[in-house]
Each structure stands twice: as C-alpha cells, then as structure tokens.
Amino acid sequence: MQAFAEYLIAGLLLTGGAFTLIGAIGLARLPDFFARLHAPTKATTLGVGAIMLGSVAYFTVSEGQVHVAEILITVFLFLTAPVSANILAKAAMHIGVARTPETHGNPWDQ
Amino acid sequence: MELAYALVIGALTASGVYLMLRARTFPVVMGLTLLSYGVNLFLFSSGRLATGGQPIIGSTADYADPLPQALVLTAIVIGFAMTAFVVVLALRNQADNDDDHVDGRRPAPSPDEDNEEDKGR
Amino acid sequence: MNHWLTAPILIPLLGGILQIFIGYAPLSLRRTLAMTTTVLLLAASVVLLVLASDGSYRVYAFGNWEPPFGIVLVLDRLSALMVLMTAILAFFCHLYSMNKADESSRQFHALFLFELMGLNIAFLTGDLFNLFVAFEVLLIASYGLMMQGHGTERTIPSLHYVVLNLAGSALFLISVGMLYSVTGTLNMADLAAKIPQVSAEDLPMVQAGGLMLLVVFGLKAAVLPLSFWLPKAYGNATAPVAALFAVMTKVGFYAIVRVFTLVFGAQAGALAGLGLDWLFPMALATLAMGVIGAVGARSLRTLITWQVIISVGTLLAAVALGTEAGTSAALFYMLNTTWVVGGLFLVVDLVSGQRGSASDKIVTAPRMYNRTLLSVLFLLGAVAAVGLPPLSGFFAKVLILQATTPGVEMAWLWGTLIIGSFFTLVAYSRAGSIVFWRNVDGHVEKPGKLTLSLGVAAGGLIAMAVVIVLLAGPISAYVDATAAQLFDTGAYLEILDTTAVKGGA
Amino acid sequence: MTLLLVVLLPFIGAIAAPLFAQAGRTAIAIASSVPALVALAALFPHWPTLAEGGTLVQTYQWLPAVGLSLSFRLDGLSLLFALLILVIGLLIILYARYYLKAKENVGKFYSLLLCFKGAMLGIVLSSNLLLMLIFWELTSLVSFLLISFWNHKQDARRGARMALAITGGGGLALLAGILLIGRIVGSYELDDVLAAGDLIKAHALYPFALTLVLLGAFTKSAQFPFHFWLPHAMQAPTPVSAYLHSATMVKAGIFLMARLYPALAGTEQWFYMVSFTGMATLLIGAYVALFKHDLKGLLAHSTVSHLGLITLLFGMGTKLAAVAAVFHVINHAIFKASLFMAAGIIDHETGTRDMRRINGLWRFMPHTATLAMVAASSMAGVPLLNGFLSKEMFFAEALELNLPGIWAYIPPLVATLAGIFAVAYSARFIHDVFFNGKPVDLPIYPPHEPPRYMKIPVEILVFACIMVGMFPAISIGPLLYAAASATLGGDVPEYQLAVMHGFNLPLMMSFLAFFGGLLMYSQRQKFFDFHARFKEIDEKAVFERAALWLEDLAGRFTARLENGSLQRYALLLVVSAIVVALVPISSQGILIGSNGLTPLDWPTGIAAGLLALCALATAAMHRDRFYALVLLSVVGLLVSLAFARFSAPDLAMTQLSVEVVTIVLLMLALYYMPSWTPIETSWPRRVRDIAIALTAGVGMTLITLAMLTQPFESISSYFLANSKPGGGGTNAVNVILVDFRGFDTLGEITVLAIAALGIYAMLKNTAMTPPPGDGQGHPWTRDAYPVMLRQIARPMLPLALMVSLYIFLRGHNLPGGGFIAGLITSVALVLQYIASGMVWTQERVPFRYHNVIGIGLLLAVIAGAGSFAFGYPFLTTTFGYITWPVVGKFEVASALVFDLGVYFTVIGATLLALVSIGRLSPHSAIKSKKGGA
Amino acid sequence: MITIALYITIAMVTLAMLLNVYRLIKGPDAPDRVLALDTLYINAIALIILLGITLGTRMYMESALLIAVMGFVGTVAMAKYLKRGSVIE
C-alpha cells in the first residue's frame, strides 16, 4: 500500500476516533442535558463519518476496487441525528430536566 | 476469551433468572429477554468461538460453524414471536385485572393464611 | 420418498393459511373448510398408520438432504400412533368447537389447525432441533387457543403457562447446545450413534444436557414439581381447547419416550437409561399429587384437570420402568386417557351449560335438561378414567400393573396406582352423584343447548373407551410391536443410510 | 357358545328393556324375563354331566397379551350360583312389576337389573380370573346405580357411594391379588390356577395374594370390618335389596372363596384370616340385627351375620365345613330373599319400615304374615325348615374345630351365642310386626294384602324353604353334591342330608339357641336399654364426614402447593434445571477442557464487561422500568456486537433488528402499565432469589467454559462444502436456513404468524385506559407527530425499502436474507406509524396484514411444494444462472421464493402485532372519527 | 501504521462507549439515558466498521448500516414514549 494512502487512512481513523471520544467526553462532562445533546449530534456523527471515510479508503486501496457503501451510513446518520436530537429535546422539555443556572431563555411548554 | 464469554453468559442468565422470579409481568418479560440473550449466545458458541470466520464461502480461509448460527437465528425469531405474545398477554393482564401482578389482582390475604408471596401487597 | 409423511403437516398448514385469508368470510364457510381440513388430516393419519404397521421406518428427507445433514421425518409405529390419536381427538374437539367456541375470534380455526401441525411435526420429526421448532409451533398455537373465549378468567393461567414454557424453551435450547457441543449433530439417530462414543471428559456435559432435556419434557408433560401450572390453565380454557390439550401433555410424554429410548437407550453405553431413576419417583409423586388434587377438587373441570396429571404420572411411571412391557402398557393407557379425558372436558362443558350459575361446581343445582344422557356419558368417562372394568382404562391399568417385575419398584407402583385408583373412584363417585343427582326442582333458564354435533363430539370421545375395548386385541398387538420397535434402536439407526433422491420425474 | 350366550343375554336385554318401557310395566317385566328363561333352557341340557361332577369349559381368545380370555366354566358350583341368580332373578322381576310405581323409571330399573344379572352370571361362570374381575367390578358399579335408584334421596346417594367405595375398593385389591396369582401361576385360567394350589401356597407372594383376594371377598360379602356398607345399601328399592343384598352380590365374595378354595385354602393364614373374620362378622351382625327398628335394617344385619357364618365355615378349612357353607348359601338365599320381599310388601302397604310403628299386621294381611313367619322361622333355624339343616351342620363343624387349649371352646360358644341372637331377632321380626298391639300412625292406613301376583315370588320361595327343610335329599341333594364337588375339586366327604341326625350335641345347641333366643326376646327391654347406653354409630355419617374431611384436606394440601403463584412455579422449574444439571457436573467435575483458553483482546474484554454490567444493572434497576429498558437495549446492542465479533454477521443483523422491534413492543406495553415496579417480596426471599439466580449464572458459566474448551467435530463441514454446489449460495447460514434446514424456517415463520394472529385475537376486544400523564405526573405533550420526524419519515420509507430489498437479494450469498429484510421493511413502516400516527398510516397501507402473513406462508409452502412436481421431496431447491446483456450473470434460485415467503410473513406478523397494540390507544380511535392527521 | 492507528482508534471508541455507559447509568433523567443509548448505537457502528477493517472483510458493513437504521427508530420510539407515552397512536 502506498504510504500516502496509509497516512490518509490512519489520519481519518484517528480523527474519527478522536471525535467519537470527544463526543463521549462531552456527553459525560457537559453540565446539563441540553448541553450534552450537542456532543453526540455533532462530534460523534462526524467521528463516525471520518471512520467511514477511512474504511472507504482502506478497502478501496487494499482491494483495488471502489467501495463506497460506508458513505451511505454516514449520510444516513446526518439525516437522522438532528431528528433524534429534536425529539429528545422535546422529551426533555416535557419532563422539565434540570438546566444549568447560566442558561438564557426558557424551553417551551410541551 | 472463553472465560469472558462464559462470564457474560453467566451474567445474562443470572439477571434473567432473577427478573423471571419477580412478581410483576414487566420485569418477568425483561428477564425472559435477558435469558434468551444468554441462551442464544450459549447455543451460538456450541460451535465454538471464531474470529473473522464468517461462514460466507470464499470470504475467509477458516469458517466458523454455520449450523449453530442458523439455529440461533431461528431461535431469535421464535423468541421474538414469543416475547411479543407474552408482552401482549401482560397487557391483557393489565387490562383485565387493572394490575400487572403475575398472579392477577388477588383478594387481600386472610389472616390465617400466611402466604409469603403476598407479603407487601 | 413417500410424500404421505408430509400430509399431517402440510394439510393443517394449508388449511390454516386458508383460514387466515378467509377470516372475514361467513362462519359457515370457515367451518366447512376447517372441518374438511381436519377430516383430510384424519384420513391421512389412517394412511400413515397403515404404512407404519409393517414395522419398517420410513424416512422423508426435506430438501433432499440426506440425514444427518438435513431434517428428516421418520415414520414408525409410534409416530403413526401419536398422529392418529391426535387426529381422532382433534376431529371431535373441532366438531365440538363448531357450536359456539369458534365464534370467539376469527382466528380460532387457524390456530386450531396450526396447533395440529405443530403436534404432528413433533411426532414425526427425527431431528432434535426441529423438535424444538415443533414445540414452539404447538406452544404458540396453544397460547392463542388458550386465550380464546370471552371473559378475563383465563388470562392469568395463560400467562403462567406462557412464561413457564418460555423458560422451558430456553432450557431446551441450552440442552440442544450442550448435546451439539459434544456430538456435533442434531439428528436423533445420529445422536444415538454418537452418544456411546462420547469420551469420559465429555460425559458430564451430555449427561447434564440430557437431564435438562428431561426437565423440559417434564414441564410439557406436567411432571411434579412442574405440574402446578396445568390445572388452572386447562381448567379455564374453553372446552374444546381443554379437550384438545389432553394431547399436549402427551407430547412431553412422547418426547421422553422417543429421546430417552433412542438416544439414551440401552445401547447408550455409560449413559444408558439416563434419567429413568429420576423419572420413576417423580412420576409416582405426580400420580399421587393428581389423586390428591382430584379428591380435593370442588368442580368437575378441576377434577378432570387433575385427572390429566394422574394420567401423566401413570404414563411416565410405566415408561420409567425402562422395559418394553412398560412402554407398551403406557402406550395403551395413553390412548385411553387422551380420548377419555378429552371427552370428559366436553361432557363437563355440556353439564355446566345446563346448570346455570352452579356451572361445573360440585354443589346442588337445578336439574339438567339432558341429565340422563350427560350422566351416562360422565359415568362412562369416569369409569374409563378411574380404570374400572369393562372400559379401556381397566385394561390399560392391568397392562401397567403386569409390566412390573417383583421388587421395590413393583411395590411402589402397585401401591400408588391401586390406592390412587381407590381415591379417584371416591372422588368421581362423590362428584358425579352430587352434580347429577343432588338437584333442586326446576331447570335453569336459557340452558346450553345440546345439539347433535355437541353430543356426537362428546359422546364420540367417550365412546372411544368402548372402541378400545372392542379392538383391544389389535391395539395391544400394535402397541406391543411399537414398544418392540422402540427398543430395537439398532434398526432406527439405519435411517442414517437414507440416500437422496436421484433424478426427477 | 352356550355360556357366552348366557352371560351376554342379560346385557342384550338391558339394552332392549328400556324399549319396552313405553308399553307398560307388564310388558317390560315379561321382556326382562326372556334372558333368564332362555338361559335356564340353555343350561338345562348340561345338568346330567354336571351332576356327575363334570365340567364344561368354553374358551374364546380376547387379549392374550394380558392373559385375558373369554373363558367360561360351568360346573356344580357355578351352576348352583347361576340357578340362584336366574331363578331368584325371575322372581324379582315379577315382584318388581308390582313394587314399582308406574311413574317411576322402570326402563332404567329393569335395564340395570339385567345388567347386574349379566355381571353376576359373568362372575360365577368365568373361568378366567381377570374376566371374573371385570364382572366383579361391574357388579359394584351397577349396584351403585341400583342403590341410588331413588337418587333424589340423600341417603340413597350416600349409601350408594359408600357401597361403591367399599366394594369397588375391594375390587381393586382383588385385582392386585389376581395379578399376583397370575404372576405365580403364569396364567389366569381357572384350570391352571386350581391345579397350581401347592405352587401358590408355597410362593413367597402367597401372603400378599391371599390377603388381597380376601380383601376383595370380604368387602363384597360385607365381612367385618367392611360390613357397614350393606345396611346402608338398603336405601335401594326392595327388589334390589332382595336380589343383590341377600341372594347374589353379597354372595359373590363367598363364591370367590369357594371358587379359589382349592388354590388358596388349607393354610394357617387362610384359617386365621377367614375364620376369625367370619366369627366376628357372625356375632356383630347378629347382635346389631336385634336392635334395628328398621325392618330392612334388621334383615340387612341378619344377612351380615349369615354371611359371617358362611365365611367362618369356609375358614374352618374342613371339607364338611365347606359343604355346609355351600348348603347355607342356598338356604340363606331362599329365606332371605323371601323375607326381603315380605318386608317390601309391608313397606309398600304401610308406607313405613319402622317396627315401632308397624304392629299387629296379622289382622290386615294374614297371608303375607304367614309367609313371612315361615321364612323368619327358617332364618331362626327352626326344624323342618331349610335354615335348620345347614345351621345344624354349622354347629357340628364348630364343635369339630380343633383349636388349642381354651380356644377350642370359642367357636361353639360363638356359634351358640349367634344362634341365640338369630332366634331373638327372628322372633322380633315375627312378633313385633304381626302382633304386638295395634299399628301406630301408619302413613298408609289401613294396610291391605298386596296384589296377588306380588306374593307369588314369596310363596315360591317359602315353599322352597319347606321342601328343602323336609326333603333335603330329593329337593336339593344332587345340586348340593355337584356344587360341593366342584368347590372341593371333586373330593367330597361323606355327609348326610336328613331332617334329623339323632339327638346330639348340635341339636342341643339348636335347642339352647332356640329357647335362649326366645328368652332374650321376652326380656328384650333390658337388652334394648343396655344397647341404648352405647351411642350408635351412623357409619354413613362417619363415612361422609371422612370423605368430606379427606376432600377438605386434599383441597387444602393442593391449594398449598398449587397456590397460583407464578413465582413459585418458575422457581421450581429453575431449581429443577439447576439440580439436574449440577448433579453430574459437580459429581464428575468439568472445568476447562483440553483445548485450554485463548487470550483475550482488551476491546472484547471491555465490551464483555459492559455487557455483563448492563445485564446485571437491568436486574438491579428493574424497578425503574424505563431505565431498565434502556439498559436492556444496551445489552441487546452488545449481544449483536458479540455476534459480529465472533463471525456471525447474519446473527448480528437479526439480533439488532429484533431487539429494536422488541423494545418498541415493550414500550407500547409500558404505556399502559405502571412505570415503576413496587417492592413485592421480603428481603429474605430476594436474597434467596439472588442466590438461585447466581447459582444458575455460575452453572451456565461453568458449562459454557467447559464447552468452549473441549475439542469438537460436527457435521458442519458438509454444509460448508455443499452450500455453493448444492444450495447455490455462498452464505452457508442462509443456505442452511432456506435449504438444508428450510423446514425449521417454515416452522419458525409459522410461529411468527401464529403469534401475530394470537396477539390480534387477544387484543381484538380489549379496552385499555392509558395513564393521563407520565410517571412523574406530567401530562403528555400536545404534539403527537413532531414535524421534523414526520418529514424525515417520508423519504425514509423508500430508502429503507431499497435497503431491505438489497439485504434480501444478497442474502443467499452474503449476510442478509428474507428475515432481516422483512424486519427492515417493518421498522420503516413502524416509523410511519410513530411519526404520522395510526390512522394516517393505516389509510395508506393498501393491504390487510393478515393477508400479508397468509401470502408469506403460502409462498413458502409453494416454493417447497414445487419440488413435488419433479419427484423430489418437499423443500428441495433448484437454482440456475442467467446471463443478460448489460446486467451480466445473475442467479435465480427457488430458495429465493421461499425467502420471499419469509420476508412477507415477517412484515405481516410484525406489523399486525404492533398495530394491534397501537390500536388500543384511544387517541387513534378519536382521530379516526376526525378522519386522519 | 494502519494497524497502530486502528488499535488506537478502537481504544478511543471503546473508551467512548465506556463513557456513554457511564452517562447512561448516571442519568440523571430518562432523556440522558436515551441520548447515551443513541450515542452507543453510533459508537457501535464505528466499532463494527473498525472490526471489518481489522479483519480485512466487508462482511460486516451491512450490520453497521442496519444499526444506523434501527438505532434511529429505537431512539425515536423511546423519546416519543417519554413525551407522549403512546409510541404508536
């Protein structure tokens, strides 16, 4: 395998891993539910996307043949993650989960 | 590897059995589900554990035993049907007895009948 | 390949599928088609019995994959007997259901037919895992059937029945896994061939797997201490369903007979006779428990449900003797008890329909319209169930008693069976004389109508007790031959030589 | 044929008799007489042979496996009994014609009577012990129905039940005894058994066999302590009492002793058991008879006493005693039947049987009184009547009994004492009924003589009393000889049948009994006062109480075990499984097999740890149901990862899809249920449950560990080798599912279909009230169908359909297949239901899910049955390759049709189940009125 | 190099899963738990892809795709349950 490809693949994988981990850290660390909602919607989605790209690259290079199915997964995640976040936010507003006192504005009644 | 796998099955079995022995339908159903996870993993492993040996002809050199996989697949589907049925039965129980106790809504225990299953009800 | 072997499975399957489609068709059409299916099944069962009575094994390899790789049906005397017994029972139950019971839901006939399909798979299959699948088919259908009918009283018993059987299914799978993990096969004949060669290291695994299988079958058969779910489950099901369920415990019995004579039979080396020493005392305890339950019963239906448990205990005690004679006697007894108990459930339903709020409770009630007919049917059923002459139960009991050889086992079996019969006799005479004779003046308003078909259905099953007596000679010869065939496991193993069909027509 | 016919005729009559019921009592009585008349005619020609001690045996095969044959034997003994049964039976039929009222169910009565007659004939004519037992139990059964003929009376029902319990129970003992004899002898044929007497008596099982047989005989013949059923059986109509309880059924036990005399008698056990039982019965019966105020009660206890007498005679073990016993059987039958009939007439004419009210009937019915007095005298043992003769022989035998020491005096003493009582109660029967002042308060007054023909049977019997009493040798001699000869196996001792044997000790005893009896009766008030000091036991009430107590005890015991607690039943199941699995494992020990452990990579380790943790947490946190559900989802996800990790992509996908649908299902249900599980069980029980759960877990761990480390060989190489060439697919798992083991899959989708149908049926008419808000009390949100969700759900459907089609098509060769594809489609549709609601979605689904299920199953069957046409077994698949331009080469496999069946069934079943639950929501009902979202 | 990167990536994803489970168990509210579960689903997708790369096979690709579809529906169902009680109405 070409060194360039190796760097690319390794880089994509590591980036993906890092974002995934950051998403998880955010989920663990951020102060309230609405804050935590951001982490997986963005970081994790992107992280997985990067890993997908790594996989695309890996198989395309190693098998010498185009492999792109992973892209579909990523697209899928991008489509669904905001909806999940939306409906979870609605659920949280309904339940009235605790917010950090610093929060400006109020959630809506459900 | 085998030890970790066995411990997982043990944990699934133990939690499944414990929940199966509860007094409400919902935990019982969850217990049965856990138990069936454990059982499926067990049956699956009766062909031994293999890494990267997916039984797709031509995809690898050594194949895992495909037969237990097929059996487990059947078992999963059947288990799904059964779970669905028992969930609905639990619903019927709730509808009929206005309660989800596994033994239905029972009259308050009479003083001479020291029925330990009744404690706390 | 003889396609007849698939008939008892495909006929109810197709009939059931048809019922799914015509759920909204007029009831009469659904009934006609359902009955046609059952009658066809009965006819096919007779053909199978004729085929099997030459004493050979017929193998049907699904998908043309030779055993032990594919799933095979194996027709021998035992399976043919089970299939025919079930078909006869089912015919009468189905006939009975076509009065009112099948109106409770549009799915009744489909469920009923699928139940038969499951039963027949269980009786015919030669594959352990397929036996599991068969169990699941017949169980899920039985869950559905059990919940048929209006009212809420059957929900809890059904729930118990379902949950316990789900746990039982889990155990079954564990057992299959354990046996497969050592032998690497699922075909029963192949298992029987491989069990004797199991290394000492693997022995405990097979032994534990086999015994857990016994627990599973014991649960289906309702052996003590796994029998307490049964009385309320059967007692609350609608009559034709409860009557059909007379065969359900026999599935457990069949599985024990099949697996434990074939796989863990005399040739099984270190594992020969596995489980029998557990089974015998448990069977006797079951018998005793059944008698106690029957004596304590306060309604006719409860009485009959405990009779089911008495039957199970008796059957398994005879089988646990581990002898050809014991098994033969058990098979004879099985025919008697299955039909008669089924018939009694139907009779009791007719009785309770004519007693108003007293229903089937053993109390004073207004006089029934059809008291004479019903009391005669009950009397005959009770006589056959208790095992008094001149009906079939007596012959069955004599066969079982004769099957023992002097020793401790004989003392226990004779003692339990005879003393048990005595108390059962007391229970039946009490129940019957109170229900039929202790009347207040007048009749209840709007009694259940005793139509011809209901009478034929209930009477037909009870009459089987007479038919068995009339055909006692041939039947006893058949069950003897069946037991002999069962114990000649070497012949069964020859099914492994079956080859695939070559070329098409 | 003769004997079989004799036995069968009454049964045929029993079926035919009710047909004549419409024609009146006379017609049915005549019809009912036919079998007996024919039987008598049939037996008559055999008399010359039998008189010389000959035997007629006729055998037909029935059930050789059991040792049961239709084998009949006619010899002196069976002839004697057959004649009693037939002749007295005829008299009873005549008598009953007038006894029963027109409005009574005469059809049933005669039918039962004939049944009984047939059964009784069966007993005495059987030459196969098992056959005899069949008839034996039949008599118990029929007598149960006869005693309870007036079943509206509580006493009749109770008496009948008691009789059935005792005699039927005895029959069970007899069965055991007979089976033991059969085991010893190797045959149930009477010839073989009687010839094997020495073998039997020497056998280790003899004491058991003897005891069991005697139990049968004693219960049937009302011997102490089983005698109490007989007096209570007097609730039966009098013809029944006269027939069953004097002449026939109670004699069956006696007959049995006579029949098996050569096989069983002659040992010490026999002597002690039989003679002492007889002695006790003799005395107790005679004593109690005196104090009975009920006419039939007196006769019943007298019968008990006489049966004791006969038993005692058999017990003595001498040949002469046996002859005397047979003789007394005849005599007792004759006088007691006539007495019962007389009592019946009195009852019939006065409306009561209470001797305290019945007085001075001589004045009203002198003819009947005369007859009754003669018969009663015979019962008392007055000379010139038949009772005297056999009693005389009995006294003689009592004196002959050689017991050691002081015991030698006991039998004569007992005999005399019993004689005294017999005279006393006979005197009472005569004096108290026909004289003793005027009747008191009779229900029917004044009493009349009965109809002419009702007395004829009594007259005939009383005539027989006198004839036998005066001319014994001519009248009964040959028959008695033949019977005695048959009883003793041809070895008849010298005996003389004469009215007088001279002035000897037995005659002295007779005199003593006679005058002692009269004296006792004259002093009766003292005895009555003495007797009144003891509380009379009402055996029927005792029996009834015992039965109730037993029922109650059994009921409570049962309720204790079968307590309706699922927790207990489940516990029993789990413990059973643990016990049977751990016994072999702990005794032989399996730990780690010879393959040893392979190293664990840490990501797998962490995932395994998480899996175990979440499983345990599900159990620990189960009280918060939603929380537990989330944990359960994690478990499901990790399980599917485990499948992927260990080379099972198909399983991973299946597990995942099923898991999500299951969770949706659980949430659908949870909506209607409490969201929180209360603590139900005490902590010791929870600790116990934890201990059991842990044991199960540890057990499974050990088993898994052992399994995974053992070397192993399986049939799988065949599947791998044949998957492509034989099944046409490279995904071996899929090929197994649709081909090698396609039949399993057919069963599996049937299960799915049935489950869905069952769910649909179960919820069809169920109404549920959902909670107005969540567990914390928040009302539900307004927004049922959020706009974002609705919008994303729309493109998801075609997208998911495409994915599922993709998964479906590749399944044969790559991970995937009909099942997973079906679930993807289902989930895509479920998303529509979630996002846009029940009504909106349902309007857009152009088919019934029932039909989808049906089509699925049908496709699978059709795919399987297609092979029939080519002569192959069901589910045989075929495949081929087609090359098209542009598209290239692709595979066509019949298995794909089967898989399509799976696909449809899964869709139909899953959605039918989910939609059935969803339909419960009242919201969907309200919406449907408005017409969509 | 890819091997090392793979190794580290797997480590990071596994660690992420641990953290997600931590949040799932800690809660404190039901939406937190569902969010953690949803994230776990996505992590599982990553893990399966990584497994495929490790094993050099694409046989597990569809499993990942399936998790994406199924996980979404699962999350939606749970969230809908939390706010509406009735998942299908």
Added chain:
Amino acid sequence: MFARLGFPQPFLSLCLFLVWQLLNDGFSGGSVVMGAILAWMLPQLTRNFWPERPALLKGWLLPLYVLRVLWDIVIASVSVARLVLSPRKPRPAFISYPLTLEHPLAITMLASTISLTPGTVSADVSDDQRILLIHALDADDEQAIIETIRSRYEKPLQEIFE
C-alpha cells in the same frame, strides 16, 4: 414530464438511484439497471406516504448547500470539541428563531442543518411552524446567531424551495 413517465418525485428517484449505486459499491451494469428499476418503482409504491410534494424549485442548488453544511459540520465539531475539552463553563441559551420558511420539509432541513452546525441544536418547532426553538451551547450574542442562520442557511433554502 417526469410525473407522466411515472416519476412522481424525480428528485427522490435520483437519490434512490444513487443510493443503490452506493449500496452496490459503485456503478456496474447490473446495479444501474436495477437502480433504475427501483428508482422508478419505489416512489410509485410509496407515493401515498409522501402526499405533499416537496417544491424543489431549484434542486441543482442543493449540492452546493450540502457542501456548505458539510464544511460547517467539521467546524461545528471542532468547536464543540474545544468546548468539551476546555475547563470553561459554557453559557447556554434557548433562542426563539422566527422562521420565514413555510414548507415543512424546508423547515426540517433548516432545523437539521442547525443541529449539525456550530453550537446549536434545534429543540422544537412551534405548533404553527413559525418559530424554531434553538438551544445554543455557548451563546455570547443571540442575535448574531440568528443572523448567521438566516443568511447562511435559511436564505439558500428559501431559494431552493420557494
């Protein structure tokens, strides 16, 4: 024209065609034929489930929009990462964003975009679909956020849709 050929939603058909190619790892003879068949068939089958037609006036602008959003996602993730890893406490805010878009699909796309891009998550849409509730993770200037969204996403979407 497309509708008459049996493509009720040509854009969806195109997407489906592409998805099929993705699933089959690129173009091949078989996948193109099959993809075309499915692209025609599936929208037909499911047309009832998508009653309101998406009014894609200028569908060709969509790829540009997608690219922009993709880039923003990367940025978003980095910024979230910074926030997550930094010890500073964020200043969250709920922001009511007045919508000018009207088509529900357009609103959904906007909301989705917002959720995927820096520091914001669409929490709710008002019942009358006129206001979007946005949760901002770290909102220094709420008005600025609203302006950014308006110019960067809502305007282009309006162009595409209406």
